Amino acid sequence: MKFSLTLPRSFRTGTVVVAVLAATGWALRPLAEPIREELRSAEPAPRLGSLSDALGQGMNVLGGLRAMLADFIYLKACLDWEDTRLDQTIAGLRLATAVDPSSLYFWLNGASMMALDMSNWRVDAEGGAYKVPKARQRQIDREQAALGLAFLEEARRFHPRAPTIYEKMAFIHHIRLRPAAEDEAGANAELLRAAELYHLASTQPGAPFYDVRLQASLLKEAGHFREAYDALVKIYPTLPKAPDDPGYARRPIKNPPPSENEVMAAQAGDVFGRIRDLEKQLGIAPGQGFQP
Amino acid sequence: MNSMAVPFSFARTSLIAGNTFLEAVRQRLFLFLVLLAVALVAGARFFHEFDFGPDGGVPELKFLFDFGLGALIFFGSTLTITATAQLFFSEIENRTALTLLAKPVWRAEFVFGKFLGAWAVVGVFCALLTGLLAVLLWFRTGAILAANPGAFLHGGRIGLGDIAIVCGLQWLKFGVLAMMTLLVSSFSGTNLFSVVMGFFVLVICHLQAFAHQAYTRVEASSVALGLMIETLARVFPDFQFFNLADKVGTEAGLDAGLALRVAAYALAYILVFGFLAVFSFRRREI
Amino acid sequence: MTTAAEASVPAAAPSSGAPVAIDLCGVTKDFPVGLRGLKLRAVDNLSLAVPAGQVFGLLGPNGSGKSTTIKIVLGLLEPTAGTCRVVGVPSAQVESRRNVGYLPEAPYFYRYLSGAELVRFYARVCGVPRQRLDARVREVLDWVGLTGAAARRVGTYSKGMLQRVGLAQALVHDPRLVILDEPTAGVDPAGSAEISSMILRLKSEGRTVLITSHLLAQIEDVCDRIAILDRGRLILEGAVAELVGRRDRQALIVEALPPGELAELRVWLAARGRALESVEQPRARLDEIFLREVARAGDGRKEAGP
Numbered sequence: 001m002k003f004s005l006t007l008p009r010s011f012r013t014g015t016v017v018v019a020v021l022a023a024t025g026w027a028l029r030p031l032a033e034p035i036r037e038e039l040r041s042a043e044p045a046p047r048l049g050s051l052s053d054a055l056g057q058g059m060n061v062l063g064g065l066r067a068m069l070a071d072f073i074y075l076k077a078c079l080d081w082e083d084t085r086l087d088q089t090i091a092g093l094r095l096a097t098a099v100d101p102s103s104l105y106f107w108l109n110g111a112s113m114m115a116l117d118m119s120n121w122r123v124d125a126e127g128g129a130y131k132v133p134k135a136r137q138r139q140i141d142r143e144q145a146a147l148g149l150a151f152l153e154e155a156r157r158f159h160p161r162a163p164t165i166y167e168k169m170a171f172i173h174h175i176r177l178r179p180a181a182e183d184e185a186g187a188n189a190e191l192l193r194a195a196e197l198y199h200l201a202s203t204q205p206g207a208p209f210y211d212v213r214l215q216a217s218l219l220k221e222a223g224h225f226r227e228a229y230d231a232l233v234k235i236y237p238t239l240p241k242a243p244d245d246p247g248y249a250r251r252p253i254k255n256p257p258p259s260e261n262e263v264m265a266a267q268a269g270d271v272f273g274r275i276r277d278l279e280k281q282l283g284i285a286p287g288q289g290f291q292p
Numbered sequence: 293m294n295s296m297a298v299p300f301s302f303a304r305t306s307l308i309a310g311n312t313f314l315e316a317v318r319q320r321l322f323l324f325l326v327l328l329a330v331a332l333v334a335g336a337r338f339f340h341e342f343d344f345g346p347d348g349g350v351p352e353l354k355f356l357f358d359f360g361l362g363a364l365i366f367f368g369s370t371l372t373i374t375a376t377a378q379l380f381f382s383e384i385e386n387r388t389a390l391t392l393l394a395k396p397v398w399r400a401e402f403v404f405g406k407f408l409g410a411w412a413v414v415g416v417f418c419a420l421l422t423g424l425l426a427v428l429l430w431f432r433t434g435a436i437l438a439a440n441p442g443a444f445l446h447g448g449r450i451g452l453g454d455i456a457i458v459c460g461l462q463w464l465k466f467g468v469l470a471m472m473t474l475l476v477s478s479f480s481g482t483n484l485f486s487v488v489m490g491f492f493v494l495v496i497c498h499l500q501a502f503a504h505q506a507y508t509r510v511e512a513s514s515v516a517l518g519l520m521i522e523t524l525a526r527v528f529p530d531f532q533f534f535n536l537a538d539k540v541g542t543e544a545g546l547d548a549g550l551a552l553r554v555a556a557y558a559l560a561y562i563l564v565f566g567f568l569a570v571f572s573f574r575r576r577e578i
Numbered sequence: 579m580t581t582a583a584e585a586s587v588p589a590a591a592p593s594s595g596a597p598v599a600i601d602l603c604g605v606t607k608d609f610p611v612g613l614r615g616l617k618l619r620a621v622d623n624l625s626l627a628v629p630a631g632q633v634f635g636l637l638g639p640n641g642s643g644k645s646t647t648i649k650i651v652l653g654l655l656e657p658t659a660g661t662c663r664v665v666g667v668p669s670a671q672v673e674s675r676r677n678v679g680y681l682p683e684a685p686y687f688y689r690y691l692s693g694a695e696l697v698r699f700y701a702r703v704c705g706v707p708r709q710r711l712d713a714r715v716r717e718v719l720d721w722v723g724l725t726g727a728a729a730r731r732v733g734t735y736s737k738g739m740l741q742r743v744g745l746a747q748a749l750v751h752d753p754r755l756v757i758l759d760e761p762t763a764g765v766d767p768a769g770s771a772e773i774s775s776m777i778l779r780l781k782s783e784g785r786t787v788l789i790t791s792h793l794l795a796q797i798e799d800v801c802d803r804i805a806i807l808d809r810g811r812l813i814l815e816g817a818v819a820e821l822v823g824r825r826d827r828q829a830l831i832v833e834a835l836p837p838g839e840l841a842e843l844r845v846w847l848a849a850r851g852r853a854l855e856s857v858e859q860p861r862a863r864l865d866e867i868f869l870r871e872v873a874r875a876g877d878g879r880k881e882a883g884p
């Protein structure tokens with residue numbers, strides 16, 4: 001009797017609160033579920049047993065603070081990078097991208113640090129470019145490039161349509177792996193691989209115009225004139241030649257008339273000149289070649 | 293007795309809200325905003341000086357935005373919970389609620405007045421911080437573009453509208469959080485208990501995504517258990533919804549329709565928690 | 579005059595037959611104390627009717643349940659049993675507080691507001707029309723003698739000033755029923771006297787006043803009816819005049835008599851079969867001296883401001 005007066009009321013209130021909230025949750029399902037689906041689809045499914053994926057998922061709890069935490073870790077990695085502390089830098093980059101894989105910048109810059117800067121550090125640590133045998137230097141370059149490429153491969157899971165990732169991969173193949181190849185055939189293979197990656201980049205939404213130009217010039221360098229020619233001929237009609245060019249249909253997402261900057265970046269005239277050059281090299285008679 | 297009827301009055305509610313807001317202002321609650329602003333400007337300066345490499349403009353803006361938003365979320369959550377609990381309990385502990393509720397004032401007017409006052413405090417905080425962040429970003433964007441007109445060809449430019457949407461959604465989330473804190477306060481005996489519970493609930497709401505994953509797994513093995521976890525998972529709102537910042541600065545940009553639906557979700561929860569807070573407070577002894 | 583035994587029966591309409599402002603019927607209030615579900619009965623089966631237009635005093639030792647009763651009347655507490663109506667409206671309803679002014683015991687207000695802002699806030703909450711607001715606020719602040727301190731933060735007020743500003747907020751919306759819980763606690767004798775005369779003025783304007791106090795002399799001066807509570811129970815209720823008047827005694831105050839004449843007076847009384855029971859030196863009451871001296875010190879004392 002003594003107890004019965006207070007306990008039931010708070011108990012009743014608690015029950016009502018929980019019941020109403022549960023009912024609200026059910027009632028709001030048509031509103032909430034699509035939102036949840038939309039947010040979930042933006043993230044790749046975590047791989048089973050992957051520590052970094054689990055970490056990234058766990059960091060969801062932080063909400064908007066997650067990006068800031070990742071920024072902190074990345075800044076720390078940058079400080080380690082300035083001090084050329086190799087292991088710490090790599091660990092920091094891995095952690096930062098695990099906490100917040102959505103930042104493309106972390107992946108791209110991290111890959112550059114791994115593939116380009118760190119091989120120099122290692123050579124320096126072993127006595128410098130004059131002392132360390134060339135073969136050893138090439139081996140270090142290949143090891144570091146592989147590290148950077150693997151890092152970018154990981155990035156592709158989160159940003160499958162980012163042209164910059166393919167560009168960075170192409171760049172590593174071109175700048176690092178080609179000189180580090182053991183023989184002429186290997187070097188050529190790296191060139192072709194880089195050209196292929198630039199082509200991949202050029203097919204992604206929002207890709208810059210220069211991807212195809214780079215692809216063509218690498219193909220040309222490797223002696224594949226015909227492919228270079230085909231690539232340029234294929235791209236030329238889609239390039240904006242003047243502001244308000246109606247035929248321009250390059251960027252699938254926002255499709256405003258081309259701006260002055262874009263016209264400049266497209267360099268349609270330059271592409272046309274290259275086409276003509278390649279025609280000469282391919283022995284195509286004037287007048288028989290490409291007609292815009 | 294109809295001529296004597298005292299209907300629920302928005303005027304009284306806003307009076308109570310105004311008084312609550314005034315209390316926060318006169319307690320110099322906003323003074324810490326000055327410190328925060330100084331820190332943000334200093335941060336902007338730091339990111340400007342920091343060497344982000346050849347096309348450093350894009351990451352510079354990203355870092356500035358992340359830190360500004362991080363400060364907003366972190367201090368905003370803290371402010372929401374502590375200020376709401378404090379503004380509520382100052383009335384109870386100083387026994388001013390005694391005088392106020394002895395007037396022809398509905399308990400619902402009191403609860404919603406307290407809510408609106410606290411939410412306005414958080415709103416001013418959010419607006420000032422967002423404004424400062426927007427100005428800093430706008431300023432830096434201009435400088436970066438002047439140095440390199442092509443800096444943002446591949447995205448990375450942070451639109452003022454996006455900032456407003458992201459920060460506005462955070463403010464709505466704080467509204468839900470404030471109302472939840474009020475619900476706890478409506479039966480809690482002390483300020484400290486409300487604050488601790490407020491943070492606890494905040495964490496739970498951020499963990500909702502896990503609960504949802506959990507019940508989809510469990511449902512396969514046991515329907516009853518799955519149903520139970522699902523019910524539990526539905527008791528709290530999911531605060532992950534309010535976090536659309538990932539899309540800012542990308543080519544796709546923010547989805548305004550999605551933001552609108554999240555806003556509707558927040559308002560629905562504010563009303564439901566408000567109703568429950570009134571329900572629980574209605575018979576509290578003052 | 580009612581005794582506790584009779585009081586358990588729902589209160590009969592008071593002798594005057596006036597309409598009832600507050601009607602408590604069998605009100606009991608238990609507070610849970612301790613963890614083991616122990617209860618403290620603060621008000622025990624209280625039935626009381628406060629007639630409209632009178633000053634009603636609620637007396638009793640500390641902890642006898644006076645403030646608890648008042649909170650029940652105002653709907654701040656819910657009675658464990660029984661009903662309470664204010665002008666016929668159950669206390670649980672907001673409407674019942676429409677025409678009520680309340681001064682809580684040991685009041686404490688929003689420290690960050692000035693006195694004028696505070697009274698203005700409550701006036702607006704009570705729906706005082708905007709065009710009358712400023713004049714009304716000034717008026718009540720003047721009544722309670724706070725005009726000089728109206729611009730100061732309430733946080734800087736002394737105890738007595740808090741009591742005065744509390745009185746101002748209780749009266750600002752011109753309520754028909756005024757409930758004052760120890761209005762003179764912490765107020766100096768001059769202020770006490772002012773409050774007494776204010777209560778009498780409220781009564782003369784036809785308002786009902788419910789007041790609790792420990793100053794029995796004051797209660798006696800202003801109240802029409804009183805009720806005495808002890809440990810939550812009503813032990814005595816009635817009109818003051820009936821309760822304190824003793825018809826079998828009289829006091830005569832005369833100029834000091836020399837001993838011889840006093841003896842003669844005794845003889846004169848004895849011849850008529852009467853006895854002189856006691857001879858005392860009447861003493862001026864300390865509060866009268868206080869009031870006289872303070873009044874002499876200056877008239878500016880009225881305003882408590884600097």
Ligand SMILES: Nc1ncnc2c1ncn2[C@@H]1O[C@H](COP(=O)(O)OP(=O)(O)OP(=O)(O)O)[C@@H](O)[C@H]1O
Pocket residue numbers: 609610611618619620638639640641642643644645646647683
């Ligand atoms: N909220 C509460 N919880 C528990 N007990 C309470 C509460 N409020 C009052 N009481 C108890 O109820 C009893 C009556 O208290 P109340 O304040 O009504 O006395 P009072 O007559 O106003 O005394 P005073 O003359 O000292 O003001 C006291 O014993 C008090 O301890």
Ligand SMILES: [Mg+2]
Pocket residue numbers: 644645646683759
């Ligand atoms: Mg009392």
